[in-house]
Amino acid sequence: MSTTSVLGGVVKRREDPALIQGTGLYVDDIKLPGMLYVAFVRSPFAHARITSIDASAALAMEGVEAVYTIDDVRHLGPVLAQVPIGKVRPLLADGVVNHVGEAVAMVVATDRYLARDAADAVEVDYEPLPVVVDLKEAATDAVKVHEDLESNILMTWEAGPFGDPDAMAETQRKIAEAKARDDTVVVSIEAVNQRLIGTAIEPRAVLADWNPGYGRFTVYSSTQIPHALAGAIAKTFGITYNDVHVVAPEVGGGFGLKLNIYNDEILVAFASQRLGRPVKYTESRRESPNSTIQGRGWIATATLVGTRDGEILGYELHGLCDMGAYSQNFTVAIPFLGVFVASGQYKFPTHVKLDCVATHTMTTDAYRGAGRPEAMYYLERVIDAYARKIGMDPAEVRRKNYIPADAFPAAVSPVGFAMDTGDYDKALDALVESDGYRQMLADRDRMRAEGKLVGVGLSTYVEVCGFGPSGLVDLGFSWSEYGAPAAFSGTGLVRVNPDSTVTVVIGTGPSGQGHQTTWSQIVSDQLGIPMERIRVIHGDSEESPFGIGTFGSRSAAVDGSATFEAAQKVRAKAAKIAAHLLEASEEDIQFADGGAFVAGSPDKTVSWEEIATVAYQPHRLPEGMEGGLEAHSIFSPANATWPFGAHAAMVEVDADTGDVRLLRYITVDDCGNVINPMIVDGQIHGGLAQGIGQAMFEEAVYDADGNLLTGSLLDYVLPTAADLPSFELHRTVTPSDINPLGVKGIGEAGTIGSAQTIVNAVVDALESLGVTHVDMPLRPKRVWQAIQDAKGGN
Amino acid sequence: MNVNGEPVSADVEPRTLLVHFLRDDLGLTGTHIGCETSYCGACTVIVDGRTVKSCTMLAVQADGSDVTTIEGLAADGELHPVQEGFWERHGLQCGYCTPGMIMSAVGLLTENPNPSEEEIRHGIEGNICRCTGYHNIVRAIEYAAAKMRGEAPAPAEWEEVTA
Numbered sequence: 001m002s003t004t005s006v007l008g009g010v011v012k013r014r015e016d017p018a019l020i021q022g023t024g025l026y027v028d029d030i031k032l033p034g035m036l037y038v039a040f041v042r043s044p045f046a047h048a049r050i051t052s053i054d055a056s057a058a059l060a061m062e063g064v065e066a067v068y069t070i071d072d073v074r075h076l077g078p079v080l081a082q083v084p085i086g087k088v089r090p091l092l093a094d095g096v097v098n099h100v101g102e103a104v105a106m107v108v109a110t111d112r113y114l115a116r117d118a119a120d121a122v123e124v125d126y127e128p129l130p131v132v133v134d135l136k137e138a139a140t141d142a143v144k145v146h147e148d149l150e151s152n153i154l155m156t157w158e159a160g161p162f163g164d165p166d167a168m169a170e171t172q173r174k175i176a177e178a179k180a181r182d183d184t185v186v187v188s189i190e191a192v193n194q195r196l197i198g199t200a201i202e203p204r205a206v207l208a209d210w211n212p213g214y215g216r217f218t219v220y221s222s223t224q225i226p227h228a229l230a231g232a233i234a235k236t237f238g239i240t241y242n243d244v245h246v247v248a249p250e251v252g253g254g255f256g257l258k259l260n261i262y263n264d265e266i267l268v269a270f271a272s273q274r275l276g277r278p279v280k281y282t283e284s285r286r287e288s289p290n291s292t293i294q295g296r297g298w299i300a301t302a303t304l305v306g307t308r309d310g311e312i313l314g315y316e317l318h319g320l321c322d323m324g325a326y327s328q329n330f331t332v333a334i335p336f337l338g339v340f341v342a343s344g345q346y347k348f349p350t351h352v353k354l355d356c357v358a359t360h361t362m363t364t365d366a367y368r369g370a371g372r373p374e375a376m377y378y379l380e381r382v383i384d385a386y387a388r389k390i391g392m393d394p395a396e397v398r399r400k401n402y403i404p405a406d407a408f409p410a411a412v413s414p415v416g417f418a419m420d421t422g423d424y425d426k427a428l429d430a431l432v433e434s435d436g437y438r439q440m441l442a443d444r445d446r447m448r449a450e451g452k453l454v455g456v457g458l459s460t461y462v463e464v465c466g467f468g469p470s471g472l473v474d475l476g477f478s479w480s481e482y483g484a485p486a487a488f489s490g491t492g493l494v495r496v497n498p499d500s501t502v503t504v505v506i507g508t509g510p511s512g513q514g515h516q517t518t519w520s521q522i523v524s525d526q527l528g529i530p531m532e533r534i535r536v537i538h539g540d541s542e543e544s545p546f547g548i549g550t551f552g553s554r555s556a557a558v559d560g561s562a563t564f565e566a567a568q569k570v571r572a573k574a575a576k577i578a579a580h581l582l583e584a585s586e587e588d589i590q591f592a593d594g595g596a597f598v599a600g601s602p603d604k605t606v607s608w609e610e611i612a613t614v615a616y617q618p619h620r621l622p623e624g625m626e627g628g629l630e631a632h633s634i635f636s637p638a639n640a641t642w643p644f645g646a647h648a649a650m651v652e653v654d655a656d657t658g659d660v661r662l663l664r665y666i667t668v669d670d671c672g673n674v675i676n677p678m679i680v681d682g683q684i685h686g687g688l689a690q691g692i693g694q695a696m697f698e699e700a701v702y703d704a705d706g707n708l709l710t711g712s713l714l715d716y717v718l719p720t721a722a723d724l725p726s727f728e729l730h731r732t733v734t735p736s737d738i739n740p741l742g743v744k745g746i747g748e749a750g751t752i753g754s755a756q757t758i759v760n761a762v763v764d765a766l767e768s769l770g771v772t773h774v775d776m777p778l779r780p781k782r783v784w785q786a787i788q789d790a791k792g793g794n
Numbered sequence: 795m796n797v798n799g800e801p802v803s804a805d806v807e808p809r810t811l812l813v814h815f816l817r818d819d820l821g822l823t824g825t826h827i828g829c830e831t832s833y834c835g836a837c838t839v840i841v842d843g844r845t846v847k848s849c850t851m852l853a854v855q856a857d858g859s860d861v862t863t864i865e866g867l868a869a870d871g872e873l874h875p876v877q878e879g880f881w882e883r884h885g886l887q888c889g890y891c892t893p894g895m896i897m898s899a900v901g902l903l904t905e906n907p908n909p910s911e912e913e914i915r916h917g918i919e920g921n922i923c924r925c926t927g928y929h930n931i932v933r934a935i936e937y938a939a940a941k942m943r944g945e946a947p948a949p950a951e952w953e954e955v956t957a
Contacts (some may be wrong), residue, residue, distance in 0.1 A: 012881060018878040253924050681951070686925045726932065
């Protein structure tokens, strides 16, 4: 009779019927009358002065409506960034280009092929300037990325704990003291956490339509942050927020790549306003790596000191983080997300210091995990090396150093952040006691006896997500730079319509996470109205109250909680209406089977149809009650959420070729309560593929001149179905105590937990050869070389 | 050419790609463009019974051919078993690679009605999905394969609840 089982249960996705029949609408599918197409002229140099731009041949082509350069758009200012530390990006190159692929001129034409032809016909002369790509070299300032910047080091993040210099000095003193002891061991790994090209399969696209009569824009963009984009466009053009309507229709993968304000989003709006026609830009795959942000790009040294029996006395993470040439949305803030989790789920003193360094490359910013995979990679690699060095079981070493479960809810990490809930032993136990893990170890021993190079890797993780608390606005967690200084709260509006269907409007910008389904479950559970009568709207700056968007595994924890609270308010009002109609006490009203009834008198019922009808006929309502049946909630959590888990991988390495084959992958993830297990598992699967992709295949490679050598999908290796096994997923449930749903977030966990698991497994496989470290990605050549070096070196 | 069983004809520039013809001229926007280099497979359609990446085939090369796109897969309001499998087994998230992935799976099952997991994985390695890690795509194709053979699909890895 009750329908509460939809919360926490599997229901098939409501998004899918359109998507499997080809009727989902993505930005590039939208065609407006008179629409013009854009192509960009992009720089072939990483650093050069522009000496001339000649667009005459392009402009002479029939159907070419305009060619714009910085002179046409300089008055609009640069591309807005939420954390504008470093050099922000000009809309088009302003005298100097600072990375390959930087947009120099914009061509607008009646046809997409013509626009491309015309872009090729624009002649640009360059005078090359010195280039710096290597992070360590850039950090010396021998070559400046921008002449007018004091240093290539844009920012330094330091913690241990964060924001307390005295305590930090004490931490460093303790670590130094431990290192100096003669009964301790020190393990150190310098490793590259390579740059990645996120590669959503839908390239970004944006379509702007200026209506001169109303003086307002309608913009369709493949964005994760429609409200922020509306704010950024309004601020750039000097109009008001409510004169920009941004719609993010179906978005074909986000992963942080679409969590940004891009120059093309502003430029198509400019062109539409100038030309009085709708203007569309669709990024090509070839230009995408240099027109959409990249991720990662750290080189750091992780050093750990501990006793010979597994007590870790201190940990240091010191490194350089590649920012690229220009700072966009969050650029220099991304390493800070790594600082948040630098000490992981452990209790030992930790000192972290990360320099954010500019280079003549494409901007880096949030890519799935954003700072957290990097931090967990270093921590879990060096802990594994330490376990190996002291000859202790890798699970045991971790267990010995965890923040204990009884430290919650008051736990504060060594880097200074309060954590919501955690029980790290529980997840680790679930992994190591699983049949799968035991079988992995047994199979490893058996296969090794057959002469094969087989390894099992273990790692555990904690992440921080679900941003976030209103109090973090001072740290930049807000869209203030886009003219909307709203905290990263959740927003949810629940409206019961006169026919008793429900419209739910949320401030998220999903790209495949199934929000229509999950939010239907939340609301159906509260109201007892079947899911098929609930419609969920997202990704629309006008439909929903100001929304923050979808990123940082925040949507369920924050917007989900807001929606839950809004649904509670609607339910409370509906109960009042039902009590009035049934002449009963409001406290006795319960909901089930499509309506309300009086507790103890199940025959006294009133349907949702009747409640909704009365809500919209105010004369039938209790005296003093407002008409309508809807509620809106803003949810501001007291803290971020801290999911955690434990992963294990089994690999086989071909000693002759260096080829790594992933044989098995087992996870235990704890993301608090689960609303739809099918969707949560799907998020883990996808997250794993991206973490494993980093470990085994993916790498953005620039040469010394700043040319991207992996700019096409033929050169940038993505995992295919044939590269991955089926995943074995397990779960523990430790509900969050900072939101009413008890959920944490699962979008990034798979990625955050996986790259180091794979590398640990490969190091385990090569242990007998003396290999202690191989940098990612573990492509055959690199692994083969590591094997040769170990053989030669020993 | 015939597209989804309907005859269509148009004059196009010789360089017009089949995918642009389908999307821009015919309005069949279910076929997506992911890479323009035949690598990602988002644009996969079936031409004369064979799966083809329509971003690297010219429209004129398909002159006189029978082309099936994602829009033409469901027959008489009934989802194709592969479409059904993707829905039943959560074989998609953002949906962008999905039409191409489904068309490749249809091609695979036409050639091999009873593929092993490994054969499925190799059969779709020309299609990149960035959301699912392929796990549930494999389950979806296994589901469809069973259905098309007239067998009951293996149970899902979860139990569904009903609202």
